[in-house]
Amino acid sequence: MTAVDALDLTIPAGSFFALLGPSGCGKTTTLRMVAGLEDPTAGAILIGDRDVTQLRPYQRPVNTVFQSYALFPHLDIFENVAFGLRRRGIKDVKKQVEDMLELVELSPMARRKPGQLSGGQQQRVAVARALINQPDVLLLDEPLGALDLKLRRQMQIELKRIQTEVGITFVHVTHDQEEAMTMADTVAVMNQGRIEQMGSPADIYENPRTAFVANFLGQSNLFPGSVVGRESDSILVSSHGTTFRIPTSRVATSGDSVVVGVRPEKVTIRATERAGSPDAARNMLTGVVTDASFTGLSTQYLVRTxxxxxxxxxxQNLSADDVVRLGEDVVVSWDPSHTFGLDGAEDLNAGVDKELLELGHIAGSDGTTASVGG
Structure with missing residues (x-):
C-alpha cells in the first residue's frame, strides 16, 4: 500500500506550515520522512540546498515534538531542556536554557519535575527542548492532541507566538482543521497520500478546489448542476430547476457538469411570510426547516429543499425577530460571489465525517438525503 504518492512540496523557510488531513492520509509518514524515521522509495528531501535523503535522523537539522512529549520524568525541567546541549558536550548551558525557558514562559518551573506540570506546560517543555538545538526545521506531530479543548486553544496561540519569535520553520501535522487554520501561514490538505490543495487558510477555505477540501475544511452545501449560460465574469448553473450564478474565478472546472457549493455561514434564512420580494441579484432557494440548534452565537438550521x-x-443571532421555527417555510439566499463551483464528477461526500453521513443529514451522490431529525 502506498502511504505517500507523488508528493512535491516546497515549504517556505521561516513559515508555520500545516499538513492537514484525516487519519491514514499520509501526513505523519511525510513528517517521518523529513525527520529521517522513514525512507522514501523515490525522490529527494532537501532542507535549504542540502540533500538530506540519505542522512540519519541525528545528522539532519531537524527536531521533532511528538504528542507524548517524551520528557524524562527523573530530570527536572531545566535538565530536560538542557539534555540536547549536554549530549553534544556543551558544558556551559545555563544561559541558553534560561533563555529558552523564558521564551516558553516557564522560568519559575525550572526545578520542577515533568509530573508536577500541566499538559500544556509539559508541551512547552518539549518545544523548548527541541528548539534549544537550533534546528532549521521543527516538526510537530499532533502535539496538542492530548490536551483538552480550552488548553488546546491556548497552546495554539502560544505555539504561533513562539514560532514568530524564533523564526524557525515549523511543520505541523494535524487532523484538526481549527488548529491548522489558527496557527499556519500555509496549509496543505492531504487525502490518500496526495495533496488536494495548498494555500493560505483563508484561500483554501474560501476557494476549495475539490469536494474533499470543501467538506473536510469546515462544512459546505454541495449540489450537482449543469451550465446553462455564461456571462463575462460568471457562469449560470441550473440545479433541480433553479439557476445559480457562480463567479468564473471560483469555478474549478471547464466542463458543463458543475457542483454548486456555498458555506453555511454565507447563507441567510427568512421565513417565507417575512422574506419580502425576491432579490434577483442573489442566489435563492425555498425549503422547510427540519432542525434548529441554538449555539449561543448562532443558530444552525437544516432546511429541506x-x-x-x-x-x-x-x-448569527442578531435579533429575536430573525428566529425561524421548526417546520416553517423559508427562503434561503446568498450573494453569488460566495458561491464556488467544483467538477461535476466529484463525490459530494468526499471529506465528510462518517458519523455525519450515518446521521443522514449529508447529501448523497444524487444530491438527496434522508433526515433523522425532522
Missing amino acids: AWGQELQVFS
Missing part, C-alpha cells in the same frame, strides 16, 4: 436535500444554514 424541494428535491429532498437538506442544506445547512448558520445564522
Whole structure:
C-alpha cells in the first residue's frame, strides 16, 4: 500500500506550515520522512540546498515534538531542556536554557519535575527542548492532541507566538482543521497520500478546489448542476430547476457538469411570510426547516429543499425577530460571489465525517438525503 504518492512540496523557510488531513492520509509518514524515521522509495528531501535523503535522523537539522512529549520524568525541567546541549558536550548551558525557558514562559518551573506540570506546560517543555538545538526545521506531530479543548486553544496561540519569535520553520501535522487554520501561514490538505490543495487558510477555505477540501475544511452545501449560460465574469448553473450564478474565478472546472457549493455561514434564512420580494441579484432557494440548534452565537438550521436535500444554514443571532421555527417555510439566499463551483464528477461526500453521513443529514451522490431529525 502506498502511504505517500507523488508528493512535491516546497515549504517556505521561516513559515508555520500545516499538513492537514484525516487519519491514514499520509501526513505523519511525510513528517517521518523529513525527520529521517522513514525512507522514501523515490525522490529527494532537501532542507535549504542540502540533500538530506540519505542522512540519519541525528545528522539532519531537524527536531521533532511528538504528542507524548517524551520528557524524562527523573530530570527536572531545566535538565530536560538542557539534555540536547549536554549530549553534544556543551558544558556551559545555563544561559541558553534560561533563555529558552523564558521564551516558553516557564522560568519559575525550572526545578520542577515533568509530573508536577500541566499538559500544556509539559508541551512547552518539549518545544523548548527541541528548539534549544537550533534546528532549521521543527516538526510537530499532533502535539496538542492530548490536551483538552480550552488548553488546546491556548497552546495554539502560544505555539504561533513562539514560532514568530524564533523564526524557525515549523511543520505541523494535524487532523484538526481549527488548529491548522489558527496557527499556519500555509496549509496543505492531504487525502490518500496526495495533496488536494495548498494555500493560505483563508484561500483554501474560501476557494476549495475539490469536494474533499470543501467538506473536510469546515462544512459546505454541495449540489450537482449543469451550465446553462455564461456571462463575462460568471457562469449560470441550473440545479433541480433553479439557476445559480457562480463567479468564473471560483469555478474549478471547464466542463458543463458543475457542483454548486456555498458555506453555511454565507447563507441567510427568512421565513417565507417575512422574506419580502425576491432579490434577483442573489442566489435563492425555498425549503422547510427540519432542525434548529441554538449555539449561543448562532443558530444552525437544516432546511429541506424541494428535491429532498437538506442544506445547512448558520445564522448569527442578531435579533429575536430573525428566529425561524421548526417546520416553517423559508427562503434561503446568498450573494453569488460566495458561491464556488467544483467538477461535476466529484463525490459530494468526499471529506465528510462518517458519523455525519450515518446521521443522514449529508447529501448523497444524487444530491438527496434522508433526515433523522425532522
